[in-house]
Amino acid sequence: MKIQRGIQRYIQRQTGFSSSYISDICNCRVRVDSWSTAKAFALATRSNPLLWVEGLCSDIQLYL
Numbered sequence: 363m364k365i366q367r368g369i370q371r372y373i374q375r376q377t378g379f380s381s382s383y384i385s386d387i388c389n390c391r392v393r394v395d396s397w398s399t400a401k402a403f404a405l406a407t408r409s410n411p412l413l414w415v416e417g418l419c420s421d422i423q424l425y426l
Contacts, residue, residue, distance in 0.1 A: 369426050376406035388426055390419035 373384050379402070386392045387403070393415075394400045400411040407425045414422065 366426070373403070373406045377402040387414070388422065390422065 370381055370384050370388065373379075373388075374381050377384070379399075383392075387394060394403060397411065397415070400414040403409070403414045404411040409425045413425065
């Protein structure tokens with residue numbers, strides 16, 4: 363599932379991560395590898411940090 367461009371830009375502004383990294387995480391090509399990254403994604407999406415560390419791809423895409 364491709365994420366909407368506006369959502370990706372919002373997460374990019376909130377976290378400071380590159381758009382390609384955000385795209386890879388949101389499309390489940392790579393996993394979040396640190397707790398600080400998980401917290402940044404959780405704050406930007408108002409979700410639980412564990413979702414980004416341990417969540418299934420389908421669960422992650424529900425927040426996008």
